[in-house]
Amino acid sequence: MSNNGGERDPALVQSVDRAVAVLELLARNGEAGITEIAAELGVHKSSASRLVYTLQARDLVEQDGERGPFRIGIGMLRFAGAVTGQLDYVRVGGPVCSELADRLGETVNIAVLDSGVALNVSQARGSSAVAAQNWVGQRTPLHATSSGKVLLAAASEEDQERVLAGDLESCAPRTITDPVKLRYVLRRTAEDGFATCMEELEAGLHAVAVPVFGSHGDVVAAISAAGPAYRLSQKRMPEIVEELRLASRDLSVRMGHPV
Amino acid sequence: MSNNGGERDPALVQSVDRAVAVLELLARNGEAGITEIAAELGVHKSSASRLVYTLQARDLVEQDGERGPFRIGIGMLRFAGAVTGQLDYVRVGGPVCSELADRLGETVNIAVLDSGVALNVSQARGSSAVAAQNWVGQRTPLHATSSGKVLLAAASEEDQERVLAGDLESCAPRTITDPVKLRYVLRRTAEDGFATCMEELEAGLHAVAVPVFGSHGDVVAAISAAGPAYRLSQKRMPEIVEELRLASRDLSVRMGHPV
DNA sequence: CCCTCCGTTGCGTATTACGGAACATGGTGT
DNA sequence: ACACCATGTTCCGTAATACGCAACGGAGGG
Structure with missing residues (x-):
């Protein structure tokens, strides 16, 4: 297959x-x-x-x-070390992920934009017993993940249109496959400063993400929290977004990008 | 070459x-x-x-x-993630390293023995501003590092002799290149339960390491602290060794090897 | 004890990757 | 401005190389 x-x-x-x-x-x-x-x-x-x-x-x-x-x-x-040598998100992101994962009790990920997909570079498991798979190194579609939406919303017009024009593969029953609707969601994401993903990648999986800013105010990564739908309810989102924002700022600072 | x-x-x-x-x-x-x-x-x-x-x-x-x-x-x-999935030192070791690095203000590493060299699997930087390079994934010689000495001292007689008989490459002015002296140092290491490394790998770099024990009392890894020579003085060693021992025990427990 | 399933080893073949040389493409120095 | 050098890519013929096949050896399971 x-x-x-x-x-x-x-x-x-x-x-x-x-x-x-x-x-x-x-x-x-x-x-x-x-x-x-x-x-x-x-x-x-x-x-x-x-x-x-x-x-x-x-x-x-x-x-x-x-x-x-x-x-x-x-x-x-050996090779992983060689990557981290150039990509600081892994080294610096680890502690930030861990800390937030502990506080939220959910799985936390950091992802960057890499040739049209969201690439997870760092992850920390939440304390919850629910089996969370390892996403590190996995490439996930931009239109079906919270991190992806955040990264895409901050990308250039052309990049956005390229994804919108491409194949919006359906990953789960609620994946957004309509370009028009996705364009709307991206605009909302840019305005709100966060994106959610409710059973759009996997049935029963919810996630939220916020951008991580570089030194020039540009979006260099996204940090997200994911967990089972029953635990990441709509009304718990504001609280989680707030926590994510703090972690994002922490990450920016640690990477040498004072806000 | x-x-x-x-x-x-x-x-x-x-x-x-x-x-x-x-x-x-x-x-x-x-x-x-x-x-x-x-x-x-x-x-x-x-x-x-x-x-x-x-x-x-x-x-x-x-x-x-x-x-x-x-x-x-x-x-x-992607592959790095797959390793961490099975090799618990990375996942579990991260927090332990971080915590100890914060407390000591020095760089902390976890290393395992891997085909004749010490392989660093996890690292956390100390708070100090002194630039510490990334050692994760790096292979370092057994005879010129504190972790290496600890691991080697716990290895089988044959493995020890193989290293002693091999090429003890000089990495820095004070590297131990004499097999006889190294054999003595290894014996001392086994007795003391820790090893130091004073400018033997790099000029100006000091380090100390203690073993990490598995469930059967065998040495499965080494945890070390490294920093500039002027900061890791001889007389500060006892204090650091004590901290390392605590971290080592913590690590053993977290890995499911109750002492 | 036989049977099944899994991984390894020899072997012959032709697929496959290699090395050579020519070809692009910048960067540099005069 | 030009030639020159250094770096990486493309084309091609060859034979080395990796492949598939089939037989072998070992572990478990019934």
Whole structure:
């Protein structure tokens, strides 16, 4: 289902591309066996085995003992560190997320705009027992998330129109797929300074987001809180937005952007 | 210098192995051009170009504009998230690091043993203004760091001897390069329950570390504090070691290893 | 104890990636 | 202004390389 639609860029190095696909699969599933990987990529078991073996030799993939499912390995942290070296949201954002997550009891995320999607760069789980998945590194559509709306509302006219003209994929029953309605929502978002997302990405999931400002008053990121619909009710929003605003200001300051 | 010594495991997928080497180079250097990458890997420019292009298509590598040096891309965060999902030191360690860093005013790190080196998995900066670099994901030699000594002192006899017999590279003027002296230091470390590192990794940098214990009383990680030599004086050590021990116990408990 | 499921190993083939050289494209120095 | 250098990309022929196949070895499960 996630396979290459048919055309493959011939300039790509096939095995490298497949290896990355393996990593993506593992990142998505948490863990997987060779057979499962092979099936998912549409390659033979032996090919999958070789790819995994190579990644394992470089510590990018590891398995429990001698014989068990494979998962992303510790060696990956080396590269993660190299990213954070340039992207401060991760390093600075961590504590801010944690603090707010503790206070709200909900999952808090920081996302940035990256080539047409919202990319989550930092996350802290709320104290609640409700299983919250890990969104870090995940790309989420701009039109179906609270962070995405905030980022898009602050983007240039052209960028907005490009998204509006594109495919507004329906992720959940209440996803906004009508460009006209989305344009209205974006205007509201810019005015209000926050965006909500009520079961538009996943059924039963609510979220709110506010912008994070850079030194020139431009929006550089969004910080959001997400949780089950029954807990993030409409009437609790003002309180949460206020908390998010405080965290956003804190984040701006910590990043060296005095307000 | 970092090339394959000569023999290459024929079971490895060559292009994948090279692609990972590219990523490692970028993680190490921060950034690099195609020519430099090709030279370092010992491959032709065109090969390097293809590899980078493939990685770029998957967002694992990015460049400033259209024409600039390459660096590790944001897409790498996806995998980093997957690691933290299973490796609890990162998630659980974050708050512990932060708290201790605040209290000490110094940089605090958590490191684990990973294939012959100390791998930093979590870090929190102290409040001090002194610029502290980001060590997360960095591999540091076991013989030239406080964390490394702690981890090595708890390792098996064979592992210790392997390091002692290996190349004790000199990182700074006071790095311990004498196997005999290092063996003595390791014994002292095991007895004392902590290790120091006085300008052995970098001139002007001091550090102290204590072990973190797992459920079976085994050493699973090390937690360390690092800072400029003039601030981490010898006579301040006992106080810091005590703080580190508290944090270590806290960490053990949070990871579900009651003492 | 057999059967099934999973992962690895050899092997032959042709797909695939590699290296060479020519080609673009800026940046630089005279 | 021009030539020159350095960097990265494209094209192409070759053979090295990774792939798929099938058989093998090991663990669990019935």
